[in-house]
Amino acid sequence: MKKILVTGALGQIGSELTAYLRKLYGADNVVASDIRTLKDSDVVENGIYELVNVENASEIANIVKKYNIDTIIHLAALLSATGEKDPVKAWNVNMGGLFNVLEVAREMNCAVFTPSSIAAFGPNSRKVKTPQDDIQRPTTIYGVTKVSGELLCDYYHRRFGVDTRGVRFPGLISYVTLPGGGTTDYAVHIYYEALKNKRYDCYIAEGTYMDMMYMPDALDAVVQLMEADPSKLKHRNAFNITAMSFAPEHIAAEIKKHIPEFEMNYDVDPVRQAIAESWPDSLDDSAAREEWGWNPKFDLALMTVDMLARLREKLNIK
C-alpha cells in the first residue's frame, strides 16, 4: 500500500483506521472520504479529505486518478440493524458501492480491501467454531450483501486479477466513534452506560454468544492482511477472524469487576435478537492464523481495562 483511499472514513472503523494509516504510511499518502463531512473531526481536519458517494462510480474514479491511488480500503456500508430498516438502500450502498469500487480498481489497477462480517453466516452454518468454508445462507439483507460481496471480490480476483482481500469482522468494540447501527453495538453501549449511569438495559438476551474484537486488533488485521505475501493466501474473501466470544452476562460481569455498583437488565429487541441468533456463536480463525499470521492481542479482560480507562478520559468521569 503506497497511496490509499479510504471510503466511509467517518464511520466506526474508518475514523480510527484513517489515523492509523496516516501514522504508518504518511498523511500525504492517505485520502479519507465519506458521503458527509463532520465538524471538528480528526479525519477531516488532519489530512486529505474528499466527499465521495460510493454509489457514484465517477466520484471514486476521479479521486483515484487525482491522487494516483493504488489501494482502496472500502468501508462505506450500512450495517445489520440499519439495513433491515431499509433493505433497498442497504443493497444499493453495499452492493452498488462495492461493484463501483471493484470496477474502478479493475480499470485503474488498484488493490481492494473490503470487510465482510460474521453476518455472512446464517442459521444453517455451524454454530460453534464456524469453519472458514461453511454453508452461508444469511437471513438479513446485510448478510446477503456480505456473501454477495465476498463472491464478487473473489470473482474480480479470479477473472481480472484484481488484488482483492477481506476479513469477516466480528462485532467491533471501540471508544472513538460509536457504531453505526449493528446488532453487536450493545457491547459498546454497555461501557458508556456503565460509566455514565452504572446501569444498562441490554437488547440482546442472556446466553446469546457472538464473536467480538477490540478495535486495535481490527486495525492491525487490515494492515497485516494487505501487506501479506499474496503467494501464501489460499483464501482471499474473506478470512474468519475473531478475538473473543461472549454473551451479555460475561461482559457485564467483567465490567462489574471494575464498577461493582454496575447492574445490567434485559429489554430484548426481537429484531436484533433474531439477527444475533442467526449468527455463529464463535468463528474458527485458523486459516487467517496460518495464511497471514493473524494473532489478536486483546481478550475480554484486557479490552475492558482499556475501554474503561479511555472512556473515563473521553467522558471526563473520575
Ligand code: NAD
Ligand atoms: P459505520 O456505519 O460506522 O460507517 C460507515 C460509513 O459509511 C459512515 O461514515 C457513512 O457516512 C458512510 N457511508 C454510507 N453510505 C455511503 C455512501 N453512499 N458513500 C460513501 N460513504 C457512505 O460502519 P463501520 O462499522 O465503520 O463498518 C465499516 C465496514 O466494516 C462495513 O463494510 C461493515 O459491514 C464492516 N463491518 C463492521 C463491523 C463493526 O462491528 N463495526 C463488523 C463487521 C463488518
Ligand code: SER
Ligand atoms: N457489527 C456488525 C453488525 O452488528 C457485524 O457486522 O451489524
